[in-house]
Amino acid sequence: MPAPEADRHRARTRPAVRTRVPLRQLLRVASVACGIQFGWALQLSLLTPYVQELGIPHAWASIIWLCGPLSGLVVQPLVGHMSDRCNSRFGRRRPFIVVGAACIAVAVLTIGYSADIGYLLGDRGGGVRPRAIGVFVFGFWILDVANNVTQGPCRALLADLTAKDYRRTRVANAYFSLFMAVGNVLGYATGSFSYLYKVFPFSITPACNINCANLKSAFLIDIAFIAITTCVSISAAQELPPSSSNSTTPFSEEGPGQSSHAEEAFLWELFGTFRYFSGSIWIILLVIALNWIGWFPFLLFDTDWMGREIYGGKPNEGVNYSTGVRMGALGLMLNSVVLGITSVLMEKLCRKWGAGFVWGISNFLMTLCFLTMLVITYVNKGIGIVGRDSPPDGIVIAALVVFAILGVPLAITYSVPYALISSRIESLGLGQGLSMGVLNLAIVVPQVVVSLGSGPWDQLFGGGNSPAFVVAAVSALAAGLLAILAIPRSAPQKSRAFT
16 A cells, blocks of 8 residues: 555554653542542541440441441442443543442431431430431441442542553552541541531531531531542543553453453453452452451441540440540541551552562551550550549550551551552453452451451450450451562562553
8 A cells, every 4th residue: 555545554553652641630530539538537436436326236336337348349349340331421430439429428418317317207215216227327338339439430540540550550549548548637637526516506406416416517528528529530530532541441351251242240250350360369369358357346446445445435324435436536537647648658668678568567567556455455454443534644645656556557558459459450451440349359358257246256255345456466467477478579570661
């Protein structure tokens, strides 16, 4: 053919060259994590105590959290699968992020007004309020589904934008972790403030006391916050049309089996990917599972531990418990400050020592912190003033220091596993949405185990939170040993070419 025509033909067939996404744009895209985590921080710090105030016993409070992993077991892989195939003119990931953020707003309104709705439906008295509990659980399920709808596409969007540049993928995940830290700081600070009801005086009602009104007010702030960060994030993301994106081709189009049947049942496709996993991917997933068995007892019972074991209070009995919960929220705010600082240093740490080694050391640090919490509990009980007076300042300071130090391994948990999985699954041709769903399975399965077992396990040894923290310490120790001994310090050969 003539030369000009041949040149045009080559131009048509040559794959599109993706320009590097500026870091400041990745920063704006990752900002949605701040809004999501603001609400998650309120959820972690206030909802376990609040559900006990509605009348659910401590032994069964963890069952409420079972809805999170059960929804995540199906919802996040399904949403990842759907977003990989989405052909919307608004992009593949952004529609899911917007819908998830809207559902989060509806859910927190439902939770915040659960006591009022229960009152309208017939709840009376200060004991068990079954109607309010029912409304709360319904809102809680919506919230966990919405969190899963939003977070998976957020992570996948960052992976799409960084393509096969694995160093920038680590940087993007570090940005995501940084904004999670900022959201945590703001959320825990809001949760520890005991006078929010004065900002929203209408929040106090016959069914809603001051603690309830503070929760309701915090969730109203959360709605405004997530709306702002979602707008900033989706306006910054410039997604390529699916036909021009070569770096994130869904598994059903370019996967190991070269399947082109979009109608194939997604669960078969999800579990079908397992047979293509290398040994290193299975090791990473196992470390993730052990790591989260360590984290969930702390995340479920951190403020409850401060209210019960440190301040010696009980829900709806005096001020000690609510004071301890607010002090626990303060400790989690300090935790988030440390998390943010660690996120900034993450890339340098992983480049110097290797992601697997850094992850392993962080698990050893978790083990030491959980064991220290057990020692603090034992010493505080030995003093003999638990429940009768405020704990000594030294005990409270020691507990706050432990909460703060745990920000280091939490930052690594929020960043390193995602980068490791993304870099190793890319070569299989999986879409990033589905790969995030696969990783999520390694998180939600241990969460189901902890949610079902932690309450009865604690009751077996006389109540309290200490037995769950023993399991957490052992699991974190196993995760640390496996990460250091079995995960290579260097990146995969393919990824080094892009760093």
